[in-house]
Amino acid sequence: xxxxxxxxxxxxxxxxxxxxxxxxxxxxxxxxxxxxxxxxxxxxxxxxxxxxxxxxxxxxxxxxxxxxxxxxxxxxxxxxxxxxxxxxxxxxxxxxxxxxxxxxxxxxxxxxxxxxxxxxxxxxxxxxxxxxxxxxxxxxxxxxxxxxxxxxxxxxxxxxxxxxxxxxxxxxxxxxxxxxxxxxxxxxxxxxxxxxxxxxxxxxxxxxxxxxxxxxxxxxxxxxxxxxxxxxxxxxxxxxxxxxxxxxxxxxxxxxxxxxxxxxxxxxxxxxxxxxxxxxxxxxxxxxxxxxxxxxxxxxxxxxxxxxxxxxxxxxxxxxxxxxxxxxxxxxxxxxxxxxxxxxxxxxxxxxxx
Numbered sequence: 329x330x331x332x333x334x335x336x337x338x339x340x341x342x343x344x345x346x347x348x349x350x351x352x353x354x355x356x357x358x359x360x361x362x363x364x365x366x367x368x369x370x371x372x373x374x375x376x377x378x379x380x381x382x383x384x385x386x387x388x389x390x391x392x393x394x395x396x397x398x399x400x401x402x403x404x405x406x407x408x409x410x411x412x413x414x415x416x417x418x419x420x421x422x423x424x425x426x427x428x429x430x431x432x433x434x435x436x437x438x439x440x441x442x443x444x445x446x447x448x449x450x451x452x453x454x455x456x457x458x459x460x461x462x463x464x465x466x467x468x469x470x471x472x473x474x475x476x477x478x479x480x481x482x483x484x485x486x487x488x489x490x491x492x493x494x495x496x497x498x499x500x501x502x503x504x505x506x507x508x509x510x511x512x513x514x515x516x517x518x519x520x521x522x523x524x525x526x527x528x529x530x531x532x533x534x535x536x537x538x539x540x541x542x543x544x545x546x547x548x549x550x551x552x553x554x555x556x557x558x559x560x561x562x563x564x565x566x567x568x569x570x571x572x573x574x575x576x577x578x579x580x581x582x583x584x585x586x587x588x589x590x591x592x593x594x595x596x597x598x599x600x601x602x603x604x605x606x607x608x609x610x611x612x613x614x615x616x617x618x619x620x621x622x623x624x625x626x627x628x629x630x631x632x633x634x635x636x637x638x639x640x641x642x643x644x645x646x647x648x649x650x651x652x653x654x655x656x657x658x659x660x661x662x663x664x665x666x667x668x669x670x671x672x673x674x675x676x677x678x679x680x681x682x
Contacts, residue, residue, distance in 0.1 A: 393414075460572055479547070479554050486547050555583035555587045569585065578600070588615055600629070
C-alpha cells in the first residue's frame with residue numbers, strides 16, 4: 329500500500345466514482361429538503377394538521393399499502409422475491425403518496441374515527457337502553473333487521489387486519505394497487521424479467537375483481553342500505569339522527585343525512601366533519617328540521633371535537649332564524665352537482681380571479 333494512503337475501515341474502500349455519486353446524492357437530498365421546508369413553511373397555521381391527525385393519516389396509509397403489498401406478494405411469489413420490500417418510501421419519493429384524492433379520503437376517515445372516539449359512550453338519558461343498531465337488529469321487519477345486522481358485521485370486519493386491502497373507494501383502491509405493483513417491480517430490478525410484470529398485472533386484476541365483489545359489503549355501502557331501510561319520515565329524521573349520533577354510529581348518521589339531503593356519502597361526511605359547522609347547519613335548516621334538534625346535534629359534535637368553537641356555533645345557530653329555508657336549499661343544489669363539474673368551475677374561477 330502506498331505510503332500515506334488511508335487504510336480501509338472495516339469494509340471495502342470506496343472509489344472515486346462512489347464518492348462522486350455520494351456527493352451528488354447529498355446535493356439532491358439538500359435540495360429536496362429545502363423544497364420540502366419551503367412547502368411546510370408556506371402552510372398557513374389554520375391549515376396545519378395537528379400531530380395526532382397527521383400520524384393517523386400516515387399510519388392509515390401505511391396499513392393499506394402494507395396489506396396490498398402482502399396480498400400481491402402472495403400472488404406473485406409466495407416464497408418471497410429478492411429485492412422486494414416495503415414500497416411506501418418509493419411512493420413518497422415519486423409524489424404518489426401525496427395524491428390529493430387519496431389524502432382527502434384518508435384524512436376524512438381518520439377525522440371520523442376521532443369524532444366517534446370523542447362522543448360519549450352512552451346516551452345521557454338512559455345508559456342501560458339498547459343501542460339503536462341493536463334494537464334494529466332485533467326488529468320484526470326482516471328488511472330492517474337484516475340491514476342492521478349487516479352494518480354490525482361490516483363494522484366488525486372493517487376493524488380486522490385484512491380490511492386494509494379494501495379500506496378505500498374502488499377507484500382509489502385500484503389506483504393504489506397499480507402504484508404498489510409498479511413500486512414492487514422497480515425494486516426487483518432489470519433482472520426480474522417480463523414474467524414478473526405479467527404476474528404483477530394478473531395479481532392486480534385479481535385484486536380489483538375481488539374489491540369489486542366486496543364493494544357492497546363496505547361500511548359506507550351497508551350504512552346507506554340501512555338508511556334506506558329505516559327511511560324515516562321528515563318529522564322522525566331528527567330523532568333518528570340524534571339516536572345514531574348518541575350511539576356513535578357515525579357512518580349511519582352520514583348515510584341518513586346523505587339520503588335525506590339526496591347527496592353523496594362523501595359530501596354528507598364532509599358536512600359532519602366541517603369544524604365550522606355552517607354548511608351542516610344550513611343543510612339541516614334546508615331540510616326543515618327543528619332548530620332545537622339541530623342545536624343538540626351540533627353541540628354534541630362540538631363537544632367531541634376540540635377544533636370547534638362553541639361560542640361561534642351558538643351564534644351561527646341563532647342566525648338560522650333569519651335564514652329562509654329556500655336560501656339554504658341553494659347549498660343543497662350545489663352539493664348535488666357533479667364533483668367534477670364543481671372542481672372544474674372552481675379551477676376556472678381561480679384562473680380568472682383578479
